[in-house]
Amino acid sequence: MEEKKFDLNSLIGFVLLGAIMIYYFYTNQPTQEELAKQKMEQVQDSIDKLTPVAEQNDVMYEKVEQAPVNPSDSVALSRAQNSLGAFAYSAGLPSATNATTVIENELVKITISNKGGQITEVLLKNYLTYNKLPLYIIKDQNASLNLSFATQDNRNLQTKNLYFEPSLSSNGDNQVLSMKLKVAADRYLEYRYELKPDEYMLDFAVRTQGMEQAINTSQAINLDWQLKSFRTEKSVKYENQYTDLRYLENGTFEYMNAMSDEDEEDVSNLNWVAFKQQFFTSVLLAEDNFESAKLISKNLVVNEDIDTIYTKKYEAYIPLVAKNGELDYNMNMYYGPVDYTVLSKYEGKQLDRIVSLGWGIFRWINKFVFIPVFSFLSSFIGNFGIVIILMTIVVRIIMSPVVYKSYLSSAKMKVLRPEMQDINEKLKGKENAMKRQQETMALQRKAGVNPLSGCIPALIQMPVFFALFRFFPSNIDIRQKGFLWADDLSAYDEVLQLPFKIPFYGDHVSLFPILASIAIFFYMQMTQSQQMNMQQPQQEGMPDMQKMMKMMMWFSPIMMMFFFNTYASSLSLYYFVSNLLTIIIMLVIKHFIIDEDKIHANIQENKKRPEKKKSAFRQKLDDAMKQAQVQQEKQKKGGR
Incomplete structure (x- = not known):
């Protein structure tokens, strides 16, 4: 193979070419003024890209900014006139x-x-x-x-x-x-x-x-x-x-x-x-x-x-x-x-x-009930925490007849419960489900007991609950007003700052939601037996309501504690006092007002009286149930 020799002519050519390129770039580089101008153009281009330009009715409005002009400065005045x-x-x-x-x-x-x-x-x-x-x-x-x-x-x-x-x-x-x-x-x-x-x-x-x-x-x-x-x-x-x-x-x-x-x-x-x-x-x-x-x-x-x-x-x-x-x-x-x-x-x-203030009936309740009551109480009481407690007492007293009605319905259902259990024992099986339901409803009707009367009071209280849920977070009067350990009733009452964050809970502990959750737990524990009295004895194929209620008794307070941890402490204070008062009212009704023996005697008297004429709705319902029972018996005979 022929050995490559050093080519001096090629080397000289590359050196001359490099020198020419260096000379070209040196003589054609931009001046300092041109570099500054290019930089300003680049900055302005970036600003234009980041800054939105208002476009209304197909008209683009430019950013033409006016600068102060000395009237004696003819050059500046001329520039201003050109732009403005x-x-x-x-x-x-x-x-x-x-x-x-x-x-x-x-x-x-x-x-x-x-x-x-x-x-x-x-x-x-x-x-x-x-x-x-x-x-x-x-x-x-x-x-x-x-x-x-x-x-x-x-x-x-x-x-x-x-x-x-x-x-x-x-x-x-x-x-x-x-x-x-x-x-x-x-x-x-x-x-x-x-x-x-x-x-x-x-x-x-x-x-x-x-x-x-x-x-x-x-x-x-x-x-x-x-x-x-x-x-x-x-x-x-x-x-x-x-x-x-x-x-x-x-x-x-x-x-x-x-x-x-x-x-x-x-x-x-x-x-x-x-x-x-x-x-x-x-x-x-x-x-x-x-x-x-x-x-x-x-x-x-x-x-x-x-x-x-x-x-x-x-x-x-x-x-x-x-x-x-x-x-x-x-x-x-x-x-x-x-x-x-x-x-x-x-x-x-x-x-x-x-x-x-919410919509519909919730806003109406806030405008015509809670705002006037709150304004009246706060007009002569300076501590807004006490105002909230007094307002809660007023609301609970107004709602106490509803609580009484609910508890009375529960007591009536409790008295009838043994007889409803006898009906279930007598008419066992899925094939008797319709007849079992008819006899249960007939018993309740003769005794003058309406199982829905216990649900209606609870429904009546729901608008009050949702109205207050809007009232306290919107009430500027309680903003930065303290009560007990809460320094601002419109914000959460932090008593402990956590070094970490708990999902759905936060990085702090608020005390009023915990107290409200405890009150709800005991309230639900008291009402569990009441709610079970309102339920008919468990029938075949139906879910176990007792287990579901026990789950709710634990789930609801925990959900309350998590949900209200970052909410206004005034809201948690209200629910704590409200549930506490409800427990007291229920105990008073149970031990001093409701007499189960008297209720039982009244029910027995009602059962002896001639049955009142059925309403049109009740008659249609009974007729529909009878038709369903007849149809069910036909299907049983046809299947044999």
């Missing part, structure tokens, strides 16, 4: 700064910025967060109120990027703040805020004057209102369950599911929209209905076990209609507590629907 057109006028005013103006009363402090003319802070003076910090509904850019519009010279602008001129005045005792976005001294877009003493409600208006030559009213003008609701309560999970978007559409109340990760609705004839937290809310109301709106709710709680700043993100996109080339909208804003007493005084607006 007529709206460059406001950039040259002394108000073109990030300065703010405050309007406040005894309840609320509202800060409004020159930039955007919008509210940048809302402080509720009489409330604190769960960790005792000042309670803000709006702060640190968690909210935005913005008008998006097209100009006559084909620009797309947003008011949140432009500067308004403030003017603070008074209207009697009311504070009035006018924020004007000017294109000339007498031509402007105005936001007008008016705050009354001792009111959370704020009058708000959007108006234009002489703006038909600046704003293109033939294209959409959109009011975009957004808010990320702050976490203000102890339990993120519990608070998030009661945080939702609510609205009144054409006089009909609607809401979005608080447990949904994202919900979106297109509505028409919108009366108001509320961005609701558990105990606080932001509401935008229209004097005349908004013709249409798009409402969006997004859940921001990714993990309920981790502390978070925000719970939900709300968005409302509302098209505004110009009349005769001008805007003229009178509205209201409410930033304050979800307090039934406060909200219900705005008659005709149905703002009390923002309070989560």
Whole structure:
């Protein structure tokens, strides 16, 4: 094989080629200015990809931000006019700064910025967060109120990027703040805020004057209102369950599911929209209905076990209609507590629907029974734990006739039980099931005993149970009010922090749910025999009700303890006292009111009396059972 020789010419060629390439890249590398420009373009491209651009009615609104301009700076003024057109006028005013103006009363402090003319802070003076910090509904850019519009010279602008001129005045005792976005001294877009003493409600208006030559009213003008609701309560999970978007559409109340990760609705004839937290809310109301709106709710709680700043993100996109080339909208804003007493005084607006009192009969019970009783008791008793106990006593006394009725039915069934067992012994077997049932019902009818009368009282108590389940978590009066070891009756009463988390239970131990579970256990143990008395003796092929009741006696208290561990301690306190009182009432009825011998004598007397005429329903039922029995006997004969 021929040996390869060193090729000097090839080496020289590679060296020269490398030198040429190095020279090319060196002479063509970008300058520092070009590198900086490329980097800025890359950053801006990333921002554009991450930042959503509002698109309403097929109009794309660009992010054109106004910067303060010195009127003597002709270059800056020219640039502003190129980007903003007529709206460059406001950039040259002394108000073109990030300065703010405050309007406040005894309840609320509202800060409004020159930039955007919008509210940048809302402080509720009489409330604190769960960790005792000042309670803000709006702060640190968690909210935005913005008008998006097209100009006559084909620009797309947003008011949140432009500067308004403030003017603070008074209207009697009311504070009035006018924020004007000017294109000339007498031509402007105005936001007008008016705050009354001792009111959370704020009058708000959007108006234009002489703006038909600046704003293109033939294209959409959109009011975009957004808010990320702050976490203000102890339990993120519990608070998030009661945080939702609510609205009144054409006089009909609607809401979005608080447990949904994202919900979106297109509505028409919108009366108001509320961005609701558990105990606080932001509401935008229209004097005349908004013709249409798009409402969006997004859940921001990714993990309920981790502390978070925000719970939900709300968005409302509302098209505004110009009349005769001008805007003229009178509205209201409410930033304050979800307090039934406060909200219900705005008659005709149905703002009390923002309070989560349940639906149908449950809401009716809360509005006309529990709220008045609670308000009456708390008007002269300062300790809300005692108020809850007294309220429980009142409810139990009112419901005691129902308990008596149930126990009386149980006692009657207990007296009849030996005779029903005799019927079962006499008519054994599946073939006698229909006849056995007929004779049992005839015995009960002659004795004047209705087996369903024991179930009806329990059903009557169910609406009360569900109404209270809504009442306590929505009652802002008990928020951060302590009782015994619970420092906040609207939150769980933690007595022990666990170093680990138990599934479905949590990482802490609450004492009131444990006490309530113990009370339920003893209550169910007492009622087990009562419930068995209400049952007919076990028949062939039927499940063993005693075993099922024993399982329920253990399962229900454990479920109660797990379920209520993160719920409001006021709810657990109520159920603990309620079950304790029910046990006492049942013992009193059993030992001092019910006389089984007397009941037995009355039943025997009833059996001697002529049977009353059957109702039409009872007659049809008996006829159906007889027909079924005849059919069964025919089948038996045919099978032989």
